[in-house]
Amino acid sequence: MKLKPGIRRLLFWNRLQRLASICRRAAETTRLSIIRSIRLQLMFTFVLCLSAAALVYVAVNVFFGELNRSPVLDYQYGIEKIDDQARAIASYIKTPDVSYQGITDYITRNAGFSGNKVLLTDLEGKVFFKTPDAIETQVDIHSIISKAMERRYTSTPVQEFTSFYPVDLKDQPAYLIVSGVPQPSISYKRGSSPFTLMTAIAAFIFLFYWLTKRKMDYIEELASGLQEISKGNLQFRVPLRSKDELASLASTINRMTAALQTTMEEERRAERTKNELITNVSHDLRTPLTLIMGYLRLLKDRHFEDEAQAHNYAQIAYSKSEKLKVLIDDLFEYTKLSNQIVNMNLERVCVNELLEQLTEELVTYAEESALVLVKDILSERLYAMIDAAQMIRVAENLLVNAVKYSHKPGVVTVKMDRDNGYARVCIINQGDPISEDELHRVFDRFYRVDTARTSAGGGSGLGLAIAKSIVEAHSGKIWAECEGNEIRFCVLIPLDLPAGPELGPGSKRPRP
Known part of the structure; x- marks a missing residue:
């Protein structure tokens, strides 16, 4: 079907638009490929x-060629003129009904204009017609043919050129021989110069240097940056x-520097922590040890009035030695947990029952401190793969801490619910507000919110640090929150969930 115009x-x-769009996309793809690849x-x-x-070579070659051109004599044009005359005569002879007299007149007239000699010979080379300036009566046909073929295409100086054509003259075969001296034509030949190639090479080197200068400067900048980093300037x-491999290298250098900076900062922090640990341990060990040594010295020197006072001294020394033992045990336990030396005896435990039992055991302890333990525990039975003894230690530590630092009288709430694939346990009490900075540090070893570092009113200072290590060993999370006077210590423990619609096989457990 024919379409309308x-x-x-x-x-x-x-x-045309589709073709232009394809060309644009191809050009953009090529441009991006070039940008991203050195x-x-x-x-x-x-x-x-x-x-x-x-291009420079061509331009310079033209310039120097015109500057150094030289004249050249070319005989080809004169040879072609003689051959053209011979061809014209041969064509005239072939004209139908032309008389012999007409042929001779035509030859004489043409030869007179050009000054060339014209001969008509039979097959044996005998001349039966010649122009007035020709003197030959017999010619060597073979020699003439050879010379004519050799000199037909030449530009070298020629004294005489002969053009040879076979013709039919009144049904008689004959040869037409036209000879003459070809006139040269003057042409000019471009010269050459060694500066042409040298200029082209210089242009290539200069342009290549100029186009790659920015990239080389960037490589030198990367090298200088590495030298600066090697001097210890990790802030650099x-x-x-760019967007090519050099940019990838620069990004890798920056990531490496950042990682190295983080590692060194962690090493410095670890060194500071080690020094703080030594200082804190020395302080917390020295206080009870000094008291023990003092009371033992009183007993040794018999500085007591009666047996009752001596028994009191011994009792004080014994209680301080027990506190010293607790501190040493906690320190040893924390060291093992933080270095992952303790092997967890994991078993499937109902978290609800574990928390119920522990809360019941601490009811009396809370009542002695004028506090009420309130349970808000989920009725659904939640199971987890845990080390029961270690998790009891965590919960007991948090509960004892809440009882110790609560406003009296008051309420301590034990709350447990489900958070996706985790059991969340929160110990909530009312106490003095804790700042945001202190909330982040309460799990540090030997850190107490009370800035006066004394163990008289507290434990070893390692309880919360041990609790954090135990929870993290169970792939859980522990943190503290404070809103006004309400303080919450929360723990997330991953549940041991059966395969089902809620969390089937192959599903990933959500991270805290």
């Missing part, structure tokens, strides 16, 4: 510089100035 034009423009950039730069050098970052 308007529709044909529309289809043509649609095809290899392609170098190839493109090399081709560009080579093309520019070729190399700039990202």
Whole structure:
């Protein structure tokens, strides 16, 4: 079916637009590929510089060629004129109904204009017609043919050129021989110069240097940045100035520097922590040890009035030695947990029952401190793979801490609920507000919210640090919150969930 002109034009423009769109996308893809690859950039730069050098070579060659051109005598034009005359005569002889007299007149007239000699010979070389300036009566046909073929295409100086054609003269075969001295034509030949190639090579080198200078400067900048980093300046970052492999290298250098900086900061922090640990342990061990040694010295020197006072001294020394033993045991336990030396005896335990039992055991302890333990425990039985003894230690530590630092009288709430694939336990009490900074540090070893470092009113200072290590060993999370006077210590423990619609096989347990 023949389409209307308007529709044909529309289809043509649609095809043209699609082609233009394809070309634009191809150009953009090529541009991005070149931007992201040093290899392609170098190839493109090399081709560009080579093309520019070729153009310079052509331009300089034209300049020096015109400057050094020399005249050249060319005999080819004169030879062609003699051959053209011979061809014209041969064509005239072939004209139908032309008389012998007409032929001779035509030859004489043409020869007179050009000054060339014209001969007509039979097959044996005998001349039966010649122009007035010719003197030959017999010619060597073979020699003439050889010379004519040798000199037909030449530009070298020629004293005489002969053109040879076979013709039919009144049904008699004959040879037409036209000879003469070809006139040279003057042409000018371009000269050459060694500066042409030298200029092209210089243009290539200069352009290649100029186009790659920015990239080389960037490489030198990366090298300088590495030198700066090697001097210990880990705050230094190399700039990202491209999108190719050099940018990837710069990004890797920055990530390496950041990782190295973090590692060194952690090492410094670990060193500070070790020094603080030594200082804190020395302080907390020295206080009870000093008291023990003092009372034992009183007993040794018999500085007591009666047996009752001596028994009191011994009792004080014994109680301080027990506190010293607790501190040493906690320190040993924390060291084992933080270095992952303790093997967890994991078993499937109902978290509800564990928390119920522990809460019941501490009811009396709370009542002695004028506090009420309130349970808000989920009725659904939740199971987890835990070390029961270690998790009891965590819960007991948090509960004892809440009782010890609560406003009296008051309420301590034990709350347990489900948080996706985790059991969440929160110990809530009313106490003095804790700042945000202190909330982050309460799980540090030997840290007490009370800035006066004394063990008289507290434990070893390692309870919360041990609790954190135990929880993290169970792939859980522990943290503290404070809103006004309400203080919450919360623990997340991953549940041991059966396969089902809630969390089937192959499902990933959510992280806290």
